[in-house]
Amino acid sequence: MDLADPRPTVGFDIGGTHCRAAVVTAAGEVIDSLSTATPTTVEALEDTIVTLLDQLRVTHDPAAVGLAVAGFLDPQRETVRFAPHLPWRDAPVRARLAERIGLPVTLEHDANSAAWGEYRFGAAQGAGTWVFFAVGTGIGATLMIDGEIFRGAHGTAPEFGHLTVVPGGRECACGKRGCLERYASGTALLDTASELATSADEGLGRRVAEKRHEVTGTEIMTAARDGDATGLAVLANFADWLGQGLAMVTDVLDPELILLGGGVSLDADLFIDAACERMAGAIVGAGHRPLPVVGTAELGNHAGMIGVADLARGQM
Structure with a gap:
């Protein structure tokens, strides 16, 4: 890291819906940003970046x-092996983009990037x-222990969003069925609404x-906030599944803190209390052990861009 270099770095958050970029200072401040829809082909996506x-x-x-x-990503974070909502498959993204843009490029999982942003700033x-x-x-997740991102033996840990919670359940873009993210994510809201609505x-x-x-997740959240019966039922179902997911995480890892981030977390006041109640009742030893603190990320939708920009600064 060149601590003397005062220049900012640019962090990209490349999700299944939007591709966003932010100019970030060494203090974690976003001073400029852009956003566009995420293209569906490799060539178009890299051209957009x-x-x-x-x-x-x-x-x-x-x-x-x-x-x-x-x-x-691979353990060296050079290649995107597979992305359920993106077109890359075993693609050497880091080297390819570094050659095109003429700057050092750091590749990181989006949840790890957001977690790093929250940890640093x-x-x-x-x-x-x-x-x-x-x-x-979908659902992304990161485990951090004493300031280090835990990646597992092959660089893919932890994929909590793809734990099977309903055997044979809803089809998932990852190729499995019944994954947690098919019941407790932004895209899951519409599926649940469709099942409940008449x-x-x-x-x-x-x-x-x-x-x-024509219906969006934002519309469902707004309906729930306005007291709409279907909207409230969808959010109750969502909170129940999210709470079960948090209980599984707590049983396996016993963390002191769980932070909810991502776009859906911006409406966490609609479901976080119910999810925590479900988690508290679903963990092993319920009522006889400390619970993790569950809160929301402070950096909002900028967390991933801030975090990966800071990680890129560390590689300068």
């Missing part, structure tokens, strides 16, 4: 680039054993039954 960076370089002089990717500062639970299009309902229920393709 280069284009966003070129636009930011018009007014900024970044020293390095970090890519937070929603997918499996947000709600997890000083935490020892803790878990980041990123609830967005055309005889009022409000959200009727809209989902008649025009499912």
Whole structure:
């Protein structure tokens, strides 16, 4: 790390829905950002990354680039092996983009990037054993122990979102069925609403039954916040599944802290209390052991970009 280099770094958050980029200072401050829809082909996605960076370089002089990717990376973080919601398959993304943009590039899992941002600049500062639970299009997760990201033997740990909670259940983009993220993620909200809604309902229920393709997760959250019966039922179901997921994490890892991040966490006030209640009742030894503190990330949707930009700075 070149501590004397005052230049900012650029962090990308490349998710299944949006590709976002931010210029980040050494203090973790976002001073500029851009966003666009995530393309569905490899060529278009990499062209988009280069284009966003070129636009930011018009007014900024970044020293390095970090890519937070929603997918499996190799242990050296050179290759995107598989990404359920992205087109890369066994792709040497780091080297390919570094050659195109002419700057050092750091590749990191998106949840790890957000967790690092929270650990360095947000709600997890000083935490020892803790878990980041990123609830967005899918579910990403990170385990950190004493300031180190735990990656497992092959660089893919921990994939809590793809634990099977309903054998033979909803089909998942990862190739399995019944994964946790198919019941407790942004995309799961619409599936649950479709299962609960009928055309005889009022409000959200009727809209989902008649025009499912037009309904968004944001609309479901808004409906729940406004007291809509179907919206509230969807959020109750979501909270129950999320609580069960948090209970599994607690049973296996016994963390002191679990932070909820990702886009869905912005509406955590609608479900966090119910999820914590479900977690408390579902863990082994319920009522006779300490519970982890469950909270929300402080850096919001910028966490992944801030974290991976800081990791990129560390590689300068």
